[in-house]
Amino acid sequence: MNDVWLTRIVPHPTSRDARRDLGDAVGLHRRLMSLFPDELGPDPRASLGILHRVEDTPAGPCILMQSAHRPDLNRLPEHYGTTATRQLGPLIAALHPGATVHFRCVANPVRKPGATTRSLYNLPAVVPLSGTHADQWWMRQADTAGLKVLTLHSQPLDSATGVRGTRGADQQRIRHARTRFDGTALVTDPDRLRQKLADGIGRGKAYGCGLLTLAPTRNRESATTP
Structure with a gap:
């Protein structure tokens, strides 16, 4: 797990795309997969090491996504939300x-x-x-x-x-x-x-x-x- 990325996406409450994704587990899966290259074999989610969950926070829902490749957040729809990405390698290596x-x-x-x-x-x-x-x-x-x-x-x-x-x-x-x-x-x-x-x-x-x-x-x- 040398290259592990954790991305936080805070959906904007006015984004219709974000609201739809938060209410549809299949749609959110597709949205997150769209942030990575295509043609990655029969199980691209596993190949990319993508795991995610939706967290409820006092400020509203946010999406946490872990991946073995850095996502291209420019592929999100305009005004979808705010984003931040960091590497987890040092934390994981220190266990x-x-x-x-x-x-x-x-x-x-x-x-x-x-x-x-x-x-x-x-x-x-x-x-x-x-x-x-x-x-x-x-x-x-x-x-x-x-x-x-x-x-x-x-x-x-x-x-x-x-x-x-x-x-x-x-x-x-x-x-x-x-x-x-x-x-x-x-x-x-x-x-x-x-x-x-x-x-x-x-x-x-x-x-x-x-x-x-x-x-x-x-x-x-x-x-x-x-």
Whole structure:
């Protein structure tokens, strides 16, 4: 993760394009992908290392986007909003065992019941989790990511929704339940953590889920915010 960029976009409240994107997870995904070159293979989002989430702030919503390439913000529509970009390489390289960090991740906690369980209880293939079950899911994800959770606060958010595909039979409505996880953790495996920072956590990464951001505990202001 030598070249990692974090971009903050603060949409202008008068921008019709921005308002539309904020209400459409598929549209926002397309907007962010438009800031990068085309022709990047079958999974361009993964190739570019793009992860994002929408944050609610006292001043209004803002978009945080992490990428392995610097975006061309001139491709945004005129008056879309204000932007800032910074590199995260030095922060990520400085991670070491025993460091204590603040974390935040908006994720899509789910479980996938086996065929027998689905048939017995008439369950879908993917079951969204909430409350204690979502917290337990996050604890497992954090452990896999090289973090030992010390404190945890979770908050359910509105689902990410949108329509993918062209008109007619190709259209597919997407819906990803979202929970925001905040807290502090001890870094146990920096290499695994760096990989998870690059890959994201869980499902729905194209639609605003999975971006994990960290900040040193000595600084309340997120070190991953430009």
